[in-house]
Amino acid sequence: MKIQNSVALVTGANRGLGLAFTQSLLAGGARKVYAAARDPGAIKLEGVQPVRLDVTRPGEVETAARDLGDVTLLINNAGIIRGSAFLGENGLEAARAEFETNFFGPVSVSRAFSPILGRNGGGAIVNVLSALSWVAFPNSATYSASKAAAWAFTNGLRHEVRGQGTQVLALHVGYMDTDMVRGITAPKSKPEDVVRHVLEALEAGKSEILADEVSRRIKQGLSAEPGVYLLPPAG
Ligand SMILES: NC(=O)c1ccc[n+]([C@@H]2O[C@H](COP(=O)([O-])OP(=O)(O)OC[C@H]3O[C@@H](n4cnc5c(N)ncnc54)[C@H](OP(=O)(O)O)[C@@H]3O)[C@@H](O)[C@H]2O)c1
Numbered sequence: 540m541k542i543q544n545s546v547a548l549v550t551g552a553n554r555g556l557g558l559a560f561t562q563s564l565l566a567g568g569a570r571k572v573y574a575a576a577r578d579p580g581a582i583k584l585e586g587v588q589p590v591r592l593d594v595t596r597p598g599e600v601e602t603a604a605r606d607l608g609d610v611t612l613l614i615n616n617a618g619i620i621r622g623s624a625f626l627g628e629n630g631l632e633a634a635r636a637e638f639e640t641n642f643f644g645p646v647s648v649s650r651a652f653s654p655i656l657g658r659n660g661g662g663a664i665v666n667v668l669s670a671l672s673w674v675a676f677p678n679s680a681t682y683s684a685s686k687a688a689a690w691a692f693t694n695g696l697r698h699e700v701r702g703q704g705t706q707v708l709a710l711h712v713g714y715m716d717t718d719m720v721r722g723i724t725a726p727k728s729k730p731e732d733v734v735r736h737v738l739e740a741l742e743a744g745k746s747e748i749l750a751d752e753v754s755r756r757i758k759q760g761l762s763a764e765p766g767v768y769l770l771p772p773a774g
Pocket of ligand 1: 552595617618667720
């Protein structure tokens, strides 16, 4: 996958990591960047093409796939966090909402765009996952479940599109400095640094990128004894 001359579609492109993706793709020489948002009026970056796309609305996914037949790079970035525990007051509702956006959203958009990528020579799909795909915090356990499911989806999808030459890249990362974790005072990566790592990994043909120290430490801890996911969260 080369960024130069690519035609990219970024979901949740109006702010946070999605905005950083659109900026870096333009700077990296993408031929076209479709900046998708629930409200396309929220796309303020010049040089991109705003697209209306709520990833939980099948009609909008269908329309996007019908209209954007030249996409070669799909970035499944849109996501939400409800800050919920399973046994909390709204735990079930939060889990459902997070699964709709963080799991079924990328599934639905990838199902719609995989044939397009295949017709355009293969291309690539980036799925924005999390260090929390692998561990759970009490105040965001339902989010972790949705990102764990999205990780499993990513691993399955990779096999399903290999034959058509589509690269599937999973991004795992800890806190980034965006609205999503505005209230948290832990060290955070800059979205533009994370995007740089992702685009380098894409061009290197990789299947997984661990964009910060936290995600690398947690992944190593999966095979530790006891596994990192068994330990009560620090703090
Ligand atoms: N920030 C972190 O610490 C962190 C860490 C690991 C992974 N992530 C992941 O990184 C991705 C980007 O998050 P962020 O940090 O940039 O968060 P953010 O600043 O809250 O931005 C989230 C983006 O997703 C969009 N979105 C939400 N629901 C959507 C839907 N149904 N359809 C289309 N777009 C939707 C939002 O659009 P609106 O403006 O319309 O709400 C917004 O553009 C997410 O997948 C998140 O889970 C974040």
